[in-house]
Amino acid sequence: MIQMACSVNSEDNLLRAVGKVEEAADHGAQVICLPELFRSQYFCQQEDAALFDLAESIPGSSTETFSNVAKTYHVVILVPVFERRTAGIYHNSIAVINEQGEIVGLYRKMHIPDDPAYYEKFYFTPGDRGFQTIKTTHAIVGPLICWDQWYPEAARMTALQGAEVLFYPTAIGWHPKEKADEGQTQRDAWITIQRSHAIANGVFVVAVNRVGDETPAGGDGLEFWGSSFVCDPFGVVQAQASVDQEEIMVVDIDLQRIEEVRRNWPFLRDRRIDAYDGLTKRFLDDRK
DSSP: OEEOBOOSOHHHHHHHHHHHHHHHHHTTOSEEEOOTTTTSSOGGGSOOGGGGGGOBOSSSHHHHHHHHHHHHHTOEEEEEEEEEEETTEEEEEEEEEOTTSOEEEEEEOOOOOEETTEEGGGTOOOOSSOSOOEEOSSOEEEEOOGGGGGOHHHHHHHHHTTOSEEEEEOOOEEOHHHHHHHHHHHHHHHHHHHHHHHHHHTOEEEEEOOEEEEOOTTSOOEEEEOOOEEEOTTOOEEEEOOSSSOEEOOOOOOTHHHHHHHHHSOTTTTOOTTSOGGGGSSOOOOOO
């Protein structure tokens, strides 16, 4: 997990991210994940059409750079990208790059928020590739992004395709005016919902956030709360980063733990798949 602060300088962010990925690889990491939209500060705090200039194609600058790193260090890298698909169509995406430097998966964020200081609907077209898994040398990974982490349907659909590890690169933090009263409960909710996905689906969950204060001109800013963590299929947090420091965390996970937990808590076995038709509707009521 690469928990990092992001500056206004895109190239600086890229170079620092490369250094951190290389350091993680030197410490034995095999699958490495960067935080959401790491090439820039979190620009969705405001609506400004000029910021579409931050987007890049896939393949493009970020994926080509990390393809070389992946080949050199023989690692798998999850690379979040502000993707320019074509003029007027942009996505919040993850490219999964294997040890040979090949892009073996592309996920586009499915759930797009529109909240104060998180104006993502202005920038991102909702993903059209669905939920998916990518088989790598070390694990079957399920890439998801930030706002996706609040939706049990996203975790379930990804797990049902065989994911062993759900990865959630993230950019989430406190509104300064809310932190004193709501900060602890907001962060706790963020951790709790993701631990619940691990338990309900019997999978590992990896959440990778950024840190630092980022304030655009004329805005109140956000204080990103870090706290990147890994939890096992029983929801046990194996490792967690600080709220305010850049950290490179290398965490050993034992995929046999999935088998052990699912044998004793067979939630997938006991699902009533004959009774879930209503999940495809926005809301259920008895009004005519």
